[in-house]
Amino acid sequence: MTKPIIDDRTLEACQRGDPEAFRLLFEAHKDRVYSIALCFFDGDEATAKDITQEVFLKLMTFISQFQNRSELSTWLHRIVTNACLDRKRALRRFLSLGEPHERTLPDRRMSLEDKYAQRETEASVRKVIASMKPKLRIAILLKYFDDLSYDEMAAALGCSKGTVASRLNRAHRILARKLSHLRAVAAGE
Amino acid sequence: MVRKHVIRQLSAHYHQELSADENLKIETHLRTCSQCRTAYEEIRLGARLASVLQISSAPETIWTDVPAKPKISRHWRRVGFAALATAAILVAVAVREDFYSGPSWEVTGLRGMSRLHIGETLETDTGSQAQIKIANIGRLVVRPDSRIRLLATQSNQHRIALDRGKIEAQTWSPPRLFVVDTPSASAIDLGCQYILEVQEDGSSLLRVTLGLVALERDGPETIVPAGAFCRTRKGAGPGTPYFEDASAELQAAVTKIDSVNDPGERLRQLQIVIRESHVRDALSLWHLLPRMDTQARGMIYDRLAQLLPPPPEVTRDGILALNPKMLDTWKKVVSQLWQ
Numbered sequence: 001m002t003k004p005i006i007d008d009r010t011l012e013a014c015q016r017g018d019p020e021a022f023r024l025l026f027e028a029h030k031d032r033v034y035s036i037a038l039c040f041f042d043g044d045e046a047t048a049k050d051i052t053q054e055v056f057l058k059l060m061t062f063i064s065q066f067q068n069r070s071e072l073s074t075w076l077h078r079i080v081t082n083a084c085l086d087r088k089r090a091l092r093r094f095l096s097l098g099e100p101h102e103r104t105l106p107d108r109r110m111s112l113e114d115k116y117a118q119r120e121t122e123a124s125v126r127k128v129i130a131s132m133k134p135k136l137r138i139a140i141l142l143k144y145f146d147d148l149s150y151d152e153m154a155a156a157l158g159c160s161k162g163t164v165a166s167r168l169n170r171a172h173r174i175l176a177r178k179l180s181h182l183r184a185v186a187a188g189e
Numbered sequence: 190m191v192r193k194h195v196i197r198q199l200s201a202h203y204h205q206e207l208s209a210d211e212n213l214k215i216e217t218h219l220r221t222c223s224q225c226r227t228a229y230e231e232i233r234l235g236a237r238l239a240s241v242l243q244i245s246s247a248p249e250t251i252w253t254d255v256p257a258k259p260k261i262s263r264h265w266r267r268v269g270f271a272a273l274a275t276a277a278i279l280v281a282v283a284v285r286e287d288f289y290s291g292p293s294w295e296v297t298g299l300r301g302m303s304r305l306h307i308g309e310t311l312e313t314d315t316g317s318q319a320q321i322k323i324a325n326i327g328r329l330v331v332r333p334d335s336r337i338r339l340l341a342t343q344s345n346q347h348r349i350a351l352d353r354g355k356i357e358a359q360t361w362s363p364p365r366l367f368v369v370d371t372p373s374a375s376a377i378d379l380g381c382q383y384i385l386e387v388q389e390d391g392s393s394l395l396r397v398t399l400g401l402v403a404l405e406r407d408g409p410e411t412i413v414p415a416g417a418f419c420r421t422r423k424g425a426g427p428g429t430p431y432f433e434d435a436s437a438e439l440q441a442a443v444t445k446i447d448s449v450n451d452p453g454e455r456l457r458q459l460q461i462v463i464r465e466s467h468v469r470d471a472l473s474l475w476h477l478l479p480r481m482d483t484q485a486r487g488m489i490y491d492r493l494a495q496l497l498p499p500p501p502e503v504t505r506d507g508i509l510a511l512n513p514k515m516l517d518t519w520k521k522v523v524s525q526l527w528q
Contacts, residue, residue, distance in 0.1 A: 062363055
């Protein structure tokens with residue numbers, strides 16, 4: 001996965017209140033933020049949209065206080081993590097698990113058959129991820145949507161690298177055990 | 190033959206997050222251990238499955254609700270009314286703030302108080318607690334039988350004093366915006382979530398649950414990461430932090446070191462810390478380094494170097510002399526524990 005490039009000039013322009021620069025920043029990060037929230041909330045598009053808006057409003061409020069892109073990136077991931085975990089806690093009383101929301105997966109250049117298999121596999125993976133404990137869920141989403149290093153994840157999650165490794169270990173093994181029937185499909189990825 | 194399993198490191202190995210030496214050790218182990226090999230196959234399968242996740246496009250409508258602030262700013266600049274608008278806003282804010290006796294935080298859950306203004310005290314009794322919005326950067330729960338005072342709230346700092354009792358704080362601001370003064374130290378928020386309790390004698394106990402907190406009092410910062418505790422004592426400032434999964438013996442020894450002055454006793458307790466220490470306890474060892482005498486510092490260096498070897502340019506003599514450059518260099522390695 002290629003990470004978007006936001007240079008220091010764009011960041012400085014954002015800090016001056018330049019709306020075009022902020023739009024660039026938004027474009028660079030919005031799909032990843034939205035994807036993490038969408039998967040975290042089991043395909044709930046309304047909640048994912050709310051979370052994405054919340055994250056960018058906070059980003060806009062505090063943008064003037066960042067010294068560099070690295071600080072901004074760490075903070076952005078931390079805000080996404082907190083927004084998801086906070087919303088999860090708040091909704092716990094009202095939401096029942098096991099009712100996944102319908103969503104449309106993006107088209108890709110594959111045969112119809114391949115596309116169908118890919119969609120089925122991805123839907124199964126999303127379902128298993130949605131059933132994991134929130135801390136495991138957010139760890140695996142940060143890793144596979146944002147391709148963060150363990151150091152970056154530790155900063156975003158507010159834990160040690162060892163804890164990151166441990167959470168990913170558990171998440172990987174849950175996926176493998178619950179989706180062992182997809183072994184052949186995964187081998188062909 | 191006793192073999193140490195490597196299951197906990199297998200995801201890090203798969204993601205190439207380990208050093209060449211560590212990778213080699215794991216590969217060697219995997220050749221001879223069927224249990225770890227099976228676990229590794231599971232992790233590889235789990236990782237391959239997770240790799241099928243595709244980025245979804247965020248709906249365009251999100252943007253229409255987000256960038257109101259920059260659009261307004263640009264509009265006013267373009268028509269040349271920025272100064273006028275700013276002045277009008279400042280006057281409006283000044284009038285409003287004057288009307289409400291200055292900036293304040295929203296309070297819920299406490300009878301008779303809905304706002305906390307600068308200079309005011311909020312006190313809970315044994316049967317009440319309060320929830321407070323820390324401006325727009327976080328929230329605070331004031332537990333029963335506690336007293337706080339709001340000292341400052343402005344864009345570059347939000348500060349309270351916790352005179353006694355317990356608070357739970359959660360913030361989503363950049364580091365160092367939220368500070369809690371206690372009788373024995375100041376807690377500076379570098380991250381997200383923590384619990385701070387002040388006893389009647391002015392001592393306090395900090396437990397960080399997410400992110401990082403720095404404790405300060407007339408000296409270098411003490412860093413307390415998620416999963417760690419730190420005690421502070423009136424007149425002595427922050428103690429030595431330790432992780433909650435450290436052994437009971439280590440925790441007791443660290444607390445003893447912080448509370449006694451007798452060099453012999455401190456050395457005896459340090460021997461317990463060293464004997465009980467594992468890699469995460471480098472947090473405690475690192476903070477003990479500048480607090481002990483040279484002999485003790487040598488013992489700390491030797492253990493710390495086993496747990497988290499220093500870069501080649503860092504020497505034992507340099508660390509014993511507390512050479513700032515060498516401490517900074519090694520800290521980059523040690524601080525991976527809390528970054």
